[in-house]
Amino acid sequence: MKKIILACAALLVLTAAVFTACKKTKEVLDKDAELKEVRNHSRNTSDIQSDAQQFFEKWGPQRQVFKMNSEELPKTIELKSGTLITIPAKGLMVGGQPAAGDIVVSVLETFDRGALALSGQSTTSNGQLLTSDGSFDLDITVNGKEADPRLANGETFGFRVPDVDNNGRPTNLFEGVILDNPDAPAPLDWQRRDVPNQRPDIIPEGGTFNFNWPYTGLVNCDVLNSCAPAAIRTDITVNLPNNPGTIANYQGSGGGNTFVLFVPKGCNMIVHIYTHDPADQHKVWSYPSSMPEGVTGKLIGFSVKNGNWWYTEKEITITTNMIESLTLDPSTEVDVAANLLALSSY
Numbered sequence: 001m002k003k004i005i006l007a008c009a010a011l012l013v014l015t016a017a018v019f020t021a022c023k024k025t026k027e028v029l030d031k032d033a034e035l036k037e038v039r040n041h042s043r044n045t046s047d048i049q050s051d052a053q054q055f056f057e058k059w060g061p062q063r064q065v066f067k068m069n070s071e072e073l074p075k076t077i078e079l080k081s082g083t084l085i086t087i088p089a090k091g092l093m094v095g096g097q098p099a100a101g102d103i104v105v106s107v108l109e110t111f112d113r114g115a116l117a118l119s120g121q122s123t124t125s126n127g128q129l130l131t132s133d134g135s136f137d138l139d140i141t142v143n144g145k146e147a148d149p150r151l152a153n154g155e156t157f158g159f160r161v162p163d164v165d166n167n168g169r170p171t172n173l174f175e176g177v178i179l180d181n182p183d184a185p186a187p188l189d190w191q192r193r194d195v196p197n198q199r200p201d202i203i204p205e206g207g208t209f210n211f212n213w214p215y216t217g218l219v220n221c222d223v224l225n226s227c228a229p230a231a232i233r234t235d236i237t238v239n240l241p242n243n244p245g246t247i248a249n250y251q252g253s254g255g256g257n258t259f260v261l262f263v264p265k266g267c268n269m270i271v272h273i274y275t276h277d278p279a280d281q282h283k284v285w286s287y288p289s290s291m292p293e294g295v296t297g298k299l300i301g302f303s304v305k306n307g308n309w310w311y312t313e314k315e316i317t318i319t320t321n322m323i324e325s326l327t328l329d330p331s332t333e334v335d336v337a338a339n340l341l342a343l344s345s346y
Contacts, residue, residue, distance in 0.1 A: 052120070052248055052257045052304055059337040060119035063106040063139075070100045070142070076158075079109050083134070084160040091155025092140065093148040101143040108137040111164060113263055113270055114344035118337065120259075122272030123222060125174060125190040127287030130222035132268050133171045133209065134161050137218045149216050156195070156212035161221060163204040165268075169223070170201035171209050176218035190220055227267035231292035236262070236318065237285040238273060238299065239325040245305045247276045247284055258303040260284050260326065263343050265296050265315075270343075291318050298346060301326040302336050311336045 066077045068087075076086045085107065092099040110116050111134050116123065123130040138157070140147040151157070174190040194200045195212055202209045202221070213219055238260050248256030258281070262271040271291075276284045295318050302311040310328035 052259070055304060055333065055337075056118065056120040059340075061108050061110050061115050063108045063137075066105045066107075068103050068105070070103055073103075077105060077107075079107060081109055081111055081134070081164075082162045083109060083136070084158075085136075085138070086158035087140075088151065088155045088157065091151035091153055092142070093152050094142045094145050096148065098152075099142040099147060104141045106139045110135050112344040113268060113346065114341040116270040117261065117263070117340040117343055120272075121270060123190075123269045124271060124287065124290070125192065125222070125224065127290050128224055129227065129269060129271060129290060129292070130174070130190065130220075130224060131226040133163070133165070133221035133223070135218065135220040135222075138216050140216050147216060151214050154196075154214075156214045159209070159211050159213055159219070161209040161211075163207055163209055166204075166207065168204060169226070170203045171221040171223055172201060173211060173213065174220040174222050175215065176220065190222065225292075227264050227269055228292040228295045231294055232320075233289040234291050234293050234318065234320050234322065235286055235288060236273070236291045236322045236324065237283065238301075239323070240282045240284070240301060240328065241325060242327055243282050243303065244308070244310060244328065245303045246281050247274055249274050257305055258328075259301065261298075261300040262286075262291070263298045263300065263346060264292075265298075265346055267295075267297075291322075293318050293320060298343070299324055299326065300339075301328055302331070302340075303328055304333070304336075309333050309336050311339060313339065 064079055068075050070092070073087055073092070074089045076084050078084055085105075087103075087105065090098070092103070108119075110119055110121065110132075116132065116135075121135070123132050136159075173193050173195065175193045177189055177191050195214065198212055202211045209221055240258065240260070243258050245257040246255070248259050256274075260273040262273060263269065264271075271286070273284050273286050275287065296315065297318075298313050299316050300311075300313045303309070309331045311331035312326050312329050314324075314326070316322070316324060
């Protein structure tokens, strides 16, 4: 079972302007340019993605690929964000045997709300909200075969992740774990992980979070409840009277194609609201006692079905046991992508 590791977060993580909540990376600028280029051309309906997962693959952060040989290890790679990851000389295994030969390392990184939304991620852990300091999906193959999910003999990958908020507060490490439970509210959950011989709270040093991590997969740096930590937690229910599709769970992996998000203003967080009754595709609700009262943010709904797109958003302030309605308006793939991208500056 593949594990997904999320590391460095103050509650989980592309936009066209400078923003105060987080800083742009080169990847963000690249995606901005791509969106502008698309908008300057006539829209070709044959390019429209009819599947939500294809949408995330097309518009979300793209994998960065590095090739090397086992004899070159240890080797440090640098991502577009400036993050450094060191692949150790030992510990990399394939089928329980030491890795030898051609190695391909691919990494997908997300640092801000636009990237998080366009990758379909949600910054929650067991229903509790997370603020993201960066996340990484680390995949390694050796001679075309997938490496074992954990390094052997106590070896670890070394991470140096830019502290983009530069506020001096610590972060924690979370691993995305796939849940083999058909009754679970989501197929994946971010679970807190402590690494031996390492502080549980990673304090930034010299402008970076420096930590060791023993797994491939998704790594996330996050902090629990950093957005209004003292707020009372409540529930929110969202009605979707004209929902054209079915409610989607994490990244649309269950086949759903309608998404509801809450994005707090000025906080690097994406909350995917997807708990629902399978017999009722017009209502979703949050995890119990998870939404911070008094926090203002955007409530967003979007959907794709048979090549047709819908989108809507409204600014709300969370109140006790809140009930809201979202009416989805016709839209386009490009506009949905642009609206999600712009969340980074909200």
